[in-house]
Amino acid sequence: MTRMTGRTQNTQDTSTTTTVTINSVTATTILAANADRLYARVSLDSGLADNQCFIREYAAATDNNKAGELLIRITGGNDSLLKSLYTTFPDNVYTGEISAIAVSGSFDLHIIEG
Secondary structure, eight states: OOEEETTEEEOOOOOEEEEEEEESSSOEEEEOOOTTOOOEEEEEOTTOOSEEEEEESSOGGGOOOOOSEEEEEOOOTTOOOBSOEEEOOTTSOOOSOEEEEESSSEEEEEEEEO
C-alpha cells in the first residue's frame, strides 16, 4: 500500500529498530539511503552519562568531521536531558545516507526508521 506523508511516498507499512555503536574517530553510517523513508528517529541511550554526537545528513565515507546536528545528554543532580533525539522533517523527509560521529568515546545510538 502506498502512503503519502507530506511530500514523501512510502510503500511499506513497517518500521525497523536498530542499535548502532559509534565512536569519535571514524564516522559511522547509521541509516543507508532509502527512497521509501517516511521518518527516522535517532536517540541516545537513556542510561548514558555525558555523551555527545553529531548526526550528519551525508555519507560517512565523505569525512570524519565533527559537524552536523548535535545530540547531547548531560547528567547532573536531576539527570538533565538536552537534545537527545534527532528526527527527520515530516513534510520533506531526507532520504539519503545518515551518518554519526561521537564527540568522544564510543556508545550506542538507537534508530527507528519507517
